[in-house]
Amino acid sequence: MTITSTSLIQSALREIGALGVTDTLTDANMSAECLSRLNGYLNSLNAKGAVFPNVALALGDTLPIADEHEDDLRLTMAWRFCPLFGKTPDGMAMAQMLKAERRFVSAHTTVSPTPVDAALLTMPSQRRMPR
Numbered sequence: 012m013t014i015t016s017t018s019l020i021q022s023a024l025r026e027i028g029a030l031g032v033t034d035t036l037t038d039a040n041m042s043a044e045c046l047s048r049l050n051g052y053l054n055s056l057n058a059k060g061a062v063f064p065n066v067a068l069a070l071g072d073t074l075p076i077a078d079e080h081e082d083d084l085r086l087t088m089a090w091r092f093c094p095l096f097g098k099t100p101d102g103m104a105m106a107q108m109l110k111a112e113r114r115f116v117s118a119h120t121t122v123s124p125t126p127v128d129a130a131l132l133t134m135p136s137q138r139r140m141p142r
Contacts, residue, residue, distance in 0.1 A: 014081050016068045019088060020045045026089035029096040041095070046070055048091050061119045080118055086111035 020042070024030040036042050046068065053066040053075075063075060076084060090108035093100060100108060 013073045013078070014076070016046060016049060016072050016074060017042075017070050019074060019081070019085055020049065020070075020092075023085050023088040023092055024096075026085065027093055027096065027098045027100065029092065029098065042070060044095060045088075045092060048095075049088055052088065052091060056116060056119060060121050061116070062121055063119065076119075080115055083111040083115035083118070087115050 017036075021030060021036055024036060024045070025032065025034075030036060036045070050066050050068055053061075053063050053068075056063055066075070068074070074081075074084070086108045090100070090105070090112065092098075
């Protein structure tokens with residue numbers, strides 16, 4: 012199952028209570044602002060070493076994430092949409108949103124290999140004593 016930007020935004024807004032279960036986001040300005048925040052968030056991960064190319068999603072585009080990361084991104088974006096609607100999640104919901112963001116970032120971040128300094132291999136603690 013693939014998720015689109017529109018369905019992710021709507022489910023994130025339902026998460027914070029900005030939309031009802033059967034409501035859809037019909038305000039074009041709010042849709043554009045939510046989409047801008049989604050693109051901005053995914054692009055900000057590039058600076059942290061994420062695996063996303065530059066993202067310029069439009070409403071209805073398929074998101075470049077695996078299915079198992081949909082819930083984490085939904086909760087992350089719910090956290091980022093809260094200020095737009097004057098919402099403040101309670102303690103448990105906020106903790107879940109922050110954990111989801113950490114899981115999402117760690118799942119999509121690569122660590123570049125660090126070269127080993129040759130001097131580290133010849134430190135006294137690395138030398139073997141003759142017997």
